[in-house]
Amino acid sequence: MKLFDKVFKFNGGIRAETKKNISTAQPIRKIPLPKKIVLPLRQHIGKLAKLKVDIGDEVLKGQLIAEADGNVSAAIHASTSGKITAIEKRLIPHPSGLPDFCIEISPDGKDQWIEKKAIPWKKIGLDKVNELLLESGIVGLGGAAFPTHLKLNNSKKAGALNTLIVNAAECEPYITCDDMLMREKTHELIQGIKLVHEILNVKESVIGIEDNKTDAINFIQHAIKKEKNISLQIVPTIYPSGDAKRLIYLLKGIKIPKGRRSSDYGIQMFNVATILAIYRFIEFGEPSISRIVTITGNLKSPRNYELLFGTPLKEIIDDAGGQIIKNDTFIMGGPMMGFKLPSIDVPVTKAMNCIISSEPAMIEEKKPVLPCIRCARCAEACPVELQPQELFWFSKSKQLEKAEEYNLFDCIECGCCSYVCPSNIPLVQYYRFAKSEIIEERHEYEQANIARERNEFRLQRLEREKLERAERNALRRAQSSSEEKTKLIDEKRKAIADAMQRIEKEDDKND
Amino acid sequence: MITSILVVIFLAVIIGIVLGISAIKFKVEGDPIIEKIDSILPQTQCGQCGFPGCKPYATAIANGEADINQCPPGGDEGIHKLADLLGVEYKPLNAEHGEPKPKSVAIIDEKTCIGCTLCIQACPVDAILGSAKHMHTIIEKECTGCELCLPPCPVDCIDMVAIEENAENWKWKYPVYKIDKVSERRAS
Incomplete structure (x- = not known):
């Protein structure tokens, strides 16, 4: 086996210490239902979602509680069943540290789903699938949170697609949520790739992965042995290989110029977690209500969690044993592109791929x-x-x-x-x-x-x-003018006289 | 001698015809300098400059009847841009015309509003909705914050509310950090 497929190396980039093994020692964990679920209306790029519920409403798991406002927006669904107890401004995980509109759900503990309907995508065609995706609330789960239906819209405009690239590079240090997803949900992921492959009607699907994820590579290679149209391409670990345009260049040698989209070149790219979300939506009718989040860094028990959107971050940090050295500094995203959280009293959102509890060296040694x-x-x-x-x-x-x-x-x-x-x-x-x-x-x-x-x-x-x-x-x-006036008055007088005559006539008849 | 005169006359006629036709064909409608000035002005239409709107002020500047420092909503930045465009010296804002204020929108207290329509008539951008004896309301998105609706209101039910920073209009801040003196750093 050759170590690398042919890759086209992009300019620069860096080779930093990956620190990924901190959070990969333990399997993905789910935590019990939290006491409160807080869902911000702004979890994606674009316009705030439009409220569809009121305080006091009972909602079921997966029920639409805020719809996309226009095309550049994404819907939000209840991540568990319960009662809406508040709609107000709360702190959200945003670099501004400013509060924004959130819906609070008090779970009833039943975790009862709405009626789930698989999507007969073969019958309804891509346009309709796209319309439904708008309602699914699925956004790019790699961290940018770009609404997925928009991506598909763009590719439709561009015409024929020929390649689906699955972004499994996960190039930023510390982050391992995609790695763990590939290890634990390999089968489901491959099913998802096959599904998206067929929906987009592409000729080939390529999974682009960095060479540091050996376990995931082994699992996927094993799983795609029989798949003719799906291939795995290993790229060297150079940050930022997971950036869309960088990965396309690494795999295909195509440089997408300024102002153009990959779909103009017949390429569509999705992150592995997004593929899985699309799969769960189309195959099982489950909207986007949870994701895998890496909780890592200066913690007693760092690992990956599968979390419902709206879960209070604080509970998860506590579950991970809390900070080893207390400094109350947390970073959302990776150490390269992430931002410092204003507080850990924020909920899990669609864009939250990783939370790093700052190691003392990261903040003290400025x-x-x-x-x-x-x-x-x-x-x-x-x-x-x-x-x-x-x-x-x-x-x-x-x-x-x-x-x-x-x-x-x-x-x-x-x-x-x-x-x-x-x-x-x-x-x-x-x-x-x-x-x-x-x-x-x-x-x-x-x-x-x-x-x-x-x-x-x-x-x-x-x-x-x-x-x-x-x-x-x-x-x-x-x-x-006088002439007109007299004419008008005459007309009126005549009308009155006529009416009087009529009445008299009728009176005579009656007599 | 005669040939050269004829050649010159011939050329003059040809060039004259070409210029004459192009003067008609490529005639510039309106004064482009007014448009350029107008595109720099903030379009608040507040009249603080002493003219009834941004376009009249732009016209006055172009005709040399007004100075470039009479627009408080445009602020210092606006004056700099006007100075660059017109090739004149920058001047600080003329305080006679008011001070720059944070961007705000008008809010009608709908309980107090008597539906007199006076504010609707005053609004330069038709951002107030309502009819006689019915409550009025502001279309916030369209409000330029000109404050022209305040004086006509007989019951004083309109307030100017500064636009607060929120997660949508929030901007990344200019990086601020301390640069230590080398001597201090050595000492520590």
Whole structure:
């Protein structure tokens, strides 16, 4: 057996200590039903989901409690049966640390499902499947939480697909939820890949996996022995091989240019956990209500959990034995791209793939930030082949237009540049700042355009009303001229006289 | 001698015709500089500049009748952009026209509202919905925060509420960190 299939190596990237074995020693665990389930309405990229329930309503497990608001949004389902006890703003796992709308369910302990219906996808066609996916609440479970039905919509627009790539790279240190899923649910995953393969009507499916997951590789290789159209391709462990465009290049040698999508090249990619969610939805009619989360780092018993969305994170941390060294600092996501949680009083959400309890070295040993020495090591490390040093200067001096010219928005915020920077400059923080400034500027510009339009429309309307009023007045004045008046009065008199005559006639008849 | 004069006259006629046709064909409607200035202005339509809206102010700037520092909602950034566009010196905001305030929207206290429609008539962007003797309400999304609805209200039921930071409009902050002096670091 050859160790590697042919891979196309992308620029830069880093080889960091993976620290994955911390959480892979124990099997995936489920915890008993929590006392409260808190489901944020914002768990995905896009618009807030629209409420479909009220306080006091009884809901069943898997029942739709908030629907997608428009296309760029995702539905939310009750993760267990019970009663809605509150709808209010609560702290959510978001880098802002700001509260947002949440639905609180008090479970009744029965965990009773709604009627589950498998989806006859062969009969109804891709369009209808996509419509149903909008109701399924499935989003990309790799961490970005991009609504899955949108991805399929894009590929439909692009035309024929030929390849399904299953993203099993899981390149960030510490995170092992996909690894454990592949080890423990191999069969179900392969069934899922076969299903998505058929739905998308592709010619081949490729599972892209990093070479550090030996157990998962063995299991999958065994499981796909008889599958002709599914292959496993092993890629070297270089962060960020799990980024969609990087993985496509590694496996297929295709560089997707700026502004294009992989579907334009006949490729559709899903994370393994997303594949499994689609499978469970189509085959069993189960919407997206749980996921596997890695709970790792400075904990007594780090491992992976299969958790219902809305489970309080604190209970899970307690279940994992709590922190070895207390510092109350937790990171959601990986150490490269994740963010510090404002508190652990937050619920599990669709985007939560990993929680790292910070090791003392991660927070105490903060190296001082020094000025940029223009060594350009960041440019060597950048997997997107940007010029991070230029982007840094433009972002720092708030020359946002320049930063955009240097393709700021192609930056995937992988953190390789910050990792290699000898001056310890938090480069990604600058890029995030610049990006959100530009996004806000664009939004304000759009708002201003709408306001201008509405103002112009109003002025036009006022002008039109003025003209109409003038016309009406002119008409009335014309009508009220003496000749017209007498004519009008005559008409009325005549009508009255006629009526009187009629009455008299009828009176005569009656007599 | 005559040939050269004829050639020059011939050229003049040809060029004249081409220029004449293009002047008609490619005529620019309106004054482009006014449009450019108007696209920088925040479109609040608040009239704090002393003109009845952003477009009139833009026209006044273009005609040299108004200064570039009369727009409080546009703020310092807006003045910088106008200065860049017009090639003039930056000036700090003229305090006579008011101070920049945090972006806010008007909220009608629906219990107090008597349905007089005066605010509807004042709103420059038609962001108030309601009819006579019926409760009015603000279409928050369309409200520019111009405050023009406040003075006409006879029962004082409109409040300006600053837009709070939430998970949707939240922005990543400019990174702030301390740079230690080398001497201090050595000492520690």
